[in-house]
Amino acid sequence: MFILQGFMKLFVFDLDFTIWDAGGTWCDCTYPPYQKKGNDIIDVDGRMISMYPDILKILLKLSESNKMISAASRTNAPDIADQLMKMFDIHHYFHHPQIYPGSKVSHFKIIQQNFNIDYSQMVFFDDEYRNIDEVSKLGVTCEFLEDGGVHWRHVEPYL
Numbered sequence: 055m056f057i058l059q060g061f062m063k064l065f066v067f068d069l070d071f072t073i074w075d076a077g078g079t080w081c082d083c084t085y086p087p088y089q090k091k092g093n094d095i096i097d098v099d100g101r102m103i104s105m106y107p108d109i110l111k112i113l114l115k116l117s118e119s120n121k122m123i124s125a126a127s128r129t130n131a132p133d134i135a136d137q138l139m140k141m142f143d144i145h146h147y148f149h150h151p152q153i154y155p156g157s158k159v160s161h162f163k164i165i166q167q168n169f170n171i172d173y174s175q176m177v178f179f180d181d182e183y184r185n186i187d188e189v190s191k192l193g194v195t196c197e198f199l200e201d202g203g204v205h206w207r208h209v210e211p212y213l
């Protein structure tokens with residue numbers, strides 16, 4: 055695939071199995087209260103929620119490059135996703151995050167209105183093919199994270 059360097063303005067990330075692995079499940083299957091343990095978060099049952107290793111680097115490099123960052127998640131527990139983002143101290147990187155159940159087409163329509171940039175200048179990272187399939191039809195460039203987790207190698211080509 056030919057990628058025009060520097061063309062992409064907005065980078066949108068799914069949360070579960072893209073930004074973090076909530077102990078082999080989704081964050082809506084974990085329960086408060088949460089505790090920070092080193093770089094990870096532990097839920098009430100001792101389940102460990104970890105960010106993938108390149109996340110902080112990705113968010114920092116994108117901000118330094120003046121790229122815009124958002125999130126599109128269809129979790130059933132937006133309040134928990136929000137709390138985890140704050141505990142990981144990554145919430146401040148994401149602008150106009152759309153976190154609620156439903157088709158991500160509706161998430162992207164609101165993102166498009168909020169940022170007022172063309173779908174062609176957005177790139178979206180997600181581990182579920184149904185989301186990639188729907189969002190790509192809007193004209194958004196999509197990266198399917200087949201093995202879960204967004205890594206630097208997925209993002210770097212778009213910078």
Ligand SMILES: [Mg+2]
Binds near residue numbers: 068069070071072180
């Ligand atoms: Mg996911």
